[in-house]
Amino acid sequence: MATPNLQHTATRQRLLDAAGEVFAERGFRAATVRAICLRAGANIAAVNYHFHDKQGLYTAVFGYAHECAVVRHPINVGSPQVQDPQSRLRAFIKGFLMRILDQGRPAWHGKLMAREMVEPTGALDELVEKAIRPQFLQLSGIIRELVGDLDETDMRRASISVVCQCLFYHQARSVITRLFPALLMDVSELEALTGHIAAFTIAGLAAVYPPRARGRARAGVHR
Amino acid sequence: MATPNLQHTATRQRLLDAAGEVFAERGFRAATVRAICLRAGANIAAVNYHFHDKQGLYTAVFGYAHECAVVRHPINVGSPQVQDPQSRLRAFIKGFLMRILDQGRPAWHGKLMAREMVEPTGALDELVEKAIRPQFLQLSGIIRELVGDLDETDMRRASISVVCQCLFYHQARSVITRLFPALLMDVSELEALTGHIAAFTIAGLAAVYPPRARGRARAGVHR
Amino acid sequence: MATPNLQHTATRQRLLDAAGEVFAERGFRAATVRAICLRAGANIAAVNYHFHDKQGLYTAVFGYAHECAVVRHPINVGSPQVQDPQSRLRAFIKGFLMRILDQGRPAWHGKLMAREMVEPTGALDELVEKAIRPQFLQLSGIIRELVGDLDETDMRRASISVVCQCLFYHQARSVITRLFPALLMDVSELEALTGHIAAFTIAGLAAVYPPRARGRARAGVHR
Amino acid sequence: MATPNLQHTATRQRLLDAAGEVFAERGFRAATVRAICLRAGANIAAVNYHFHDKQGLYTAVFGYAHECAVVRHPINVGSPQVQDPQSRLRAFIKGFLMRILDQGRPAWHGKLMAREMVEPTGALDELVEKAIRPQFLQLSGIIRELVGDLDETDMRRASISVVCQCLFYHQARSVITRLFPALLMDVSELEALTGHIAAFTIAGLAAVYPPRARGRARAGVHR
DNA sequence: AATGAATGAGCCTTCATTCAT
DNA sequence: GATGAATGAAGGCTCATTCAT
Numbered sequence: 001m002a003t004p005n006l007q008h009t010a011t012r013q014r015l016l017d018a019a020g021e022v023f024a025e026r027g028f029r030a031a032t033v034r035a036i037c038l039r040a041g042a043n044i045a046a047v048n049y050h051f052h053d054k055q056g057l058y059t060a061v062f063g064y065a066h067e068c069a070v071v072r073h074p075i076n077v078g079s080p081q082v083q084d085p086q087s088r089l090r091a092f093i094k095g096f097l098m099r100i101l102d103q104g105r106p107a108w109h110g111k112l113m114a115r116e117m118v119e120p121t122g123a124l125d126e127l128v129e130k131a132i133r134p135q136f137l138q139l140s141g142i143i144r145e146l147v148g149d150l151d152e153t154d155m156r157r158a159s160i161s162v163v164c165q166c167l168f169y170h171q172a173r174s175v176i177t178r179l180f181p182a183l184l185m186d187v188s189e190l191e192a193l194t195g196h197i198a199a200f201t202i203a204g205l206a207a208v209y210p211p212r213a214r215g216r217a218r219a220g221v222h223r
Numbered sequence: 224m225a226t227p228n229l230q231h232t233a234t235r236q237r238l239l240d241a242a243g244e245v246f247a248e249r250g251f252r253a254a255t256v257r258a259i260c261l262r263a264g265a266n267i268a269a270v271n272y273h274f275h276d277k278q279g280l281y282t283a284v285f286g287y288a289h290e291c292a293v294v295r296h297p298i299n300v301g302s303p304q305v306q307d308p309q310s311r312l313r314a315f316i317k318g319f320l321m322r323i324l325d326q327g328r329p330a331w332h333g334k335l336m337a338r339e340m341v342e343p344t345g346a347l348d349e350l351v352e353k354a355i356r357p358q359f360l361q362l363s364g365i366i367r368e369l370v371g372d373l374d375e376t377d378m379r380r381a382s383i384s385v386v387c388q389c390l391f392y393h394q395a396r397s398v399i400t401r402l403f404p405a406l407l408m409d410v411s412e413l414e415a416l417t418g419h420i421a422a423f424t425i426a427g428l429a430a431v432y433p434p435r436a437r438g439r440a441r442a443g444v445h446r
Numbered sequence: 447m448a449t450p451n452l453q454h455t456a457t458r459q460r461l462l463d464a465a466g467e468v469f470a471e472r473g474f475r476a477a478t479v480r481a482i483c484l485r486a487g488a489n490i491a492a493v494n495y496h497f498h499d500k501q502g503l504y505t506a507v508f509g510y511a512h513e514c515a516v517v518r519h520p521i522n523v524g525s526p527q528v529q530d531p532q533s534r535l536r537a538f539i540k541g542f543l544m545r546i547l548d549q550g551r552p553a554w555h556g557k558l559m560a561r562e563m564v565e566p567t568g569a570l571d572e573l574v575e576k577a578i579r580p581q582f583l584q585l586s587g588i589i590r591e592l593v594g595d596l597d598e599t600d601m602r603r604a605s606i607s608v609v610c611q612c613l614f615y616h617q618a619r620s621v622i623t624r625l626f627p628a629l630l631m632d633v634s635e636l637e638a639l640t641g642h643i644a645a646f647t648i649a650g651l652a653a654v655y656p657p658r659a660r661g662r663a664r665a666g667v668h669r
Numbered sequence: 670m671a672t673p674n675l676q677h678t679a680t681r682q683r684l685l686d687a688a689g690e691v692f693a694e695r696g697f698r699a700a701t702v703r704a705i706c707l708r709a710g711a712n713i714a715a716v717n718y719h720f721h722d723k724q725g726l727y728t729a730v731f732g733y734a735h736e737c738a739v740v741r742h743p744i745n746v747g748s749p750q751v752q753d754p755q756s757r758l759r760a761f762i763k764g765f766l767m768r769i770l771d772q773g774r775p776a777w778h779g780k781l782m783a784r785e786m787v788e789p790t791g792a793l794d795e796l797v798e799k800a801i802r803p804q805f806l807q808l809s810g811i812i813r814e815l816v817g818d819l820d821e822t823d824m825r826r827a828s829i830s831v832v833c834q835c836l837f838y839h840q841a842r843s844v845i846t847r848l849f850p851a852l853l854m855d856v857s858e859l860e861a862l863t864g865h866i867a868a869f870t871i872a873g874l875a876a877v878y879p880p881r882a883r884g885r886a887r888a889g890v891h892r
Numbered sequence: 893a894a895t896g897a898a899t900g901a902g903c904c905t906t907c908a909t910t911c912a913t
Numbered sequence: 914g915a916t917g918a919a920t921g922a923a924g925g926c927t928c929a930t931t932c933a934t
Binding site: 473475476560561563564565566570571574578579582598599602603606607609610611613614615617618620621622624625626628629639642643645646647648649650651652653654 | 696698699783784785786787788789793794797801802805821822825826829830832833834836837838840841843844845847848849851852862865866868869870871872873874875876877
């Protein structure tokens with residue numbers, strides 16, 4: 001009883017891993033079911049059996065990727081009670097960058113999401129609600145602590161100005177590599193990058209949305 | 224001799240325009256030469272006749288796009304002699320956004336470049352040297368005026384922090400649309416966006432690279 | 447030992463019922479063993495286990511259908527001793543129509559046979575000998591009582607003229623529905639239809655094979 | 670200019686002929702595009718090029734078949750002014766049988782229509798309006814002359830009783846062949862069959878719908 | 893007795909490309 | 914210079930069937 005289940009899991013899992021790689025390398029359309037099955041050592045019909053569809057496999061890959069990312073780098077930026085908003089923003093940025101730049105398994109997570117943003121395939125809707133919106137709300141909370149409440153438009157712009165600095169390294173990796181061949185974009189870069197983005201953002205936010213009162217109205221919020 | 228040449232040019236031109244639209248909408252792979260020829264009112268074999276290849280057409284489209292973009296929105300941010308760096312940065316950002324968000328002809332320029340960044344097809348190398356690096360150098364000049372000289376790493380980070388805020392609106396358009404359904408990302412948004420990004424950037428740069436401290440102690444980086 | 451046998455019978459039986467419905471609805475080819483097993487609540491491999499083959503299941507379904515049909519609507523048109531041939535013909539027609547139009551279990555009997563006639567799959571040979579020829583012989587007997595003995599050709603033509611009027615409602619149901627959208631072909635129609643066919647047939651037979659003329663001059667045939 | 674057109678016509682025509690045969694032999698689903706192209710000596714993609722679809726080819730085959738049938742056996746049953754209704758009915762039946770039983774080109778016409786009736790694929794709707802309803806209306810006219818006006822239900826039943834006797838020979842050919850192996854269903858049979866059906870029908874109609882007045886006022890048609 | 897994972901053949905369709913004109 | 918018919922490779926998917934348990 002255990003063995004077939006394991007076997008089931010094994011083939012399914014091999015398909016997920018192989019599909020993640022191939023989808024990330026070539027994109028949804030260019031990736032072929034044949035190539036995925038070949039890499040997974042599975043039969044051509046295995047995708048249909050386990051995931052019904054190429055699209056079904058793709059969706060499953062997304063779920064799997066998000067699962068892994070959250071498990072490895074939990075979305076945890078501390079609590080407002082014990083940490084000042086600057087530290088929490090830094091924690092958010094660092095977590096975000098790690099989830100994106102982590103070369104561990106699944107290494108294709110970031111590429112996959114970048115692709116999906118440029119060319120949505122239907123898996124995006126779920127991704128937005130499950131993975132992106134929660135992070136956006138968390139970031140909104142931190143920004144609110146930093147500069148006070150903002151209307152939707154401002155909050156959107158502010159959040160984007162934070163997030164885009166992180167994501168860009170992945171989305172434009174090919175250009176950056178060509179523009180600065182000397183640059184190694186590895187984990188060692190991560191710490192410095194976090195500092196840069198955090199400092200840049202905190203100052204930018206403060207400049208665009210200057211806190212009215214120095215005590216910042218909800219002076220008691222943090223700490 | 225003049226007429227056939229004109230005819231030649233006409234068909235060729237219609238193909239370029241049609242291909243630009245279709246490639247921008249669907250990407251290289253998903254775009255079909257059939258669809259392009261149909262939109263161009265040309266024969267199915269016209270692509271092979273005029274550009275030898277689908278890839279050849281794609282490359283030609285890129286050259287044409289760059290040409291058009293430069294003509295319509297010349298990369299002109301004023302001269303250091305007559306304008307302060309803040310104004311010039313604002314001009315750079317506005318020009319950048321316009322080239323990307325402009326719905327005029329060729330409307331597909333920005334989309335095409337965004338795609339190429341995520342999924343390079345070989346046309347990227349030329350694109351980087353011809354179109355991207357010049358803009359990077361120009362931006363570097365403005366930043367240097369704002370905060371003084373930086374080493375390559377810092378200059379790269381600073382530039383990216385500027386550019387990514389512009390590009391992100393295109394590269395993550397699908398996500399933004401889903402996250403904020405109410406948002407209309409049209410030209411009216413452009414002016415406000417320019418203001419936000421410019422202010423955010425100027426403050427961010429000033430904080431991370433305080434102009435007074437030539438030693439480039441990064442004030443904002445706590446750790 | 448009793449339980450597995452019962453289980454065996456139960457699954458087997460559910461497969462037969464489900465297969466009958468699906469084969470009748472979609473035909474042999476278009477019916478999938480997956481759909482049959484799903485409807486039967488059985489495993490995908492159950493068909494091969496119990497019937498070796500899709501074809502084996504199909505054959506078994508035919509046997510089962512014939513069995514059921516005979517049990518529900520026994521081919522019983524009374525005896526020559528106690529009923530006049532007109533009544534017996536009417537009984538034959540009504541029975542025939544009921545076997546075909548009956549929506550009860552197994553409702554698919556008639557549909558299945560109609561399909562098999564148009565597209566024989568190998569089960570037809572047995573069907574002809576077991577189910578069709580007996581009915582043909584019975585009908586021949588009734589016709590003989592009505593108009594006297596006929597040679598094979600005439601008997602064939604006469605029988606067909608009776609049977610075809612019944613079967614046509616099934617075989618051309620799709621056309622009839624399109625031609626007369628208002629028509630509801632349900633049980634209420636059955637009684638009236640029986641009357642029409644019987645009257646039409648009795649008069650037709652009498653005209654073509656006038657009982658008086660033993661020489662079988664066909665009165666209605668002008669040439 | 671003539672040659673390519675001819676070539677076009679040639680391949681297209683070969684496909685139509687081959688498809689007619691294969692569709693008639695195996696039905697829409699079981700027929701494979703490969704088999705059709707093979708028999709037509711055409712490339713596998715030719716179907717897509719000329720007819721867009723397997724379904725498109727099928728529809729085209731139907732149109733072609735109907736065209737041929739009408740050209741070879743025009744629907745002409747004489748005029749009420751110069752011929753008595755009995756003769757016209759006989760002409761109708763003979764024409765109907767010839768269109769169905771004609772072994773000339775396209776020999777597959779009848780099989781195709783029989784199949785379509787049992788298992789409609791979407792081509793039936795057009796077939797009904799273009800080919801079947803006109804014939805039904807013509808037959809209705811003849812019946813009206815024979816027995817007076819009937820309500821829709823009676824007219825439907827009467828028409829069916831005529832038509833089914835013709836069609837049955839094709840729809841149940843497999844059964845008839847097994848039931849009467851000696852029977853050769855060829856053209857020689859056609860004349861005799863026409864006589865039988867006509868006589869049978871005329872008497873049947875007269876019996877079921879007895880004309881009250883000789884002048885054919887169907888005042889009393891038992892309603 | 894029965895299961896469910898896995899298989900491989902084959903189908904329809906699409907597509908960039910070529911070739912004769 | 915330009916066309917449109919024709920090609921062949923390949924892709925996603927379905928399906929009956931098998932195999933280990």
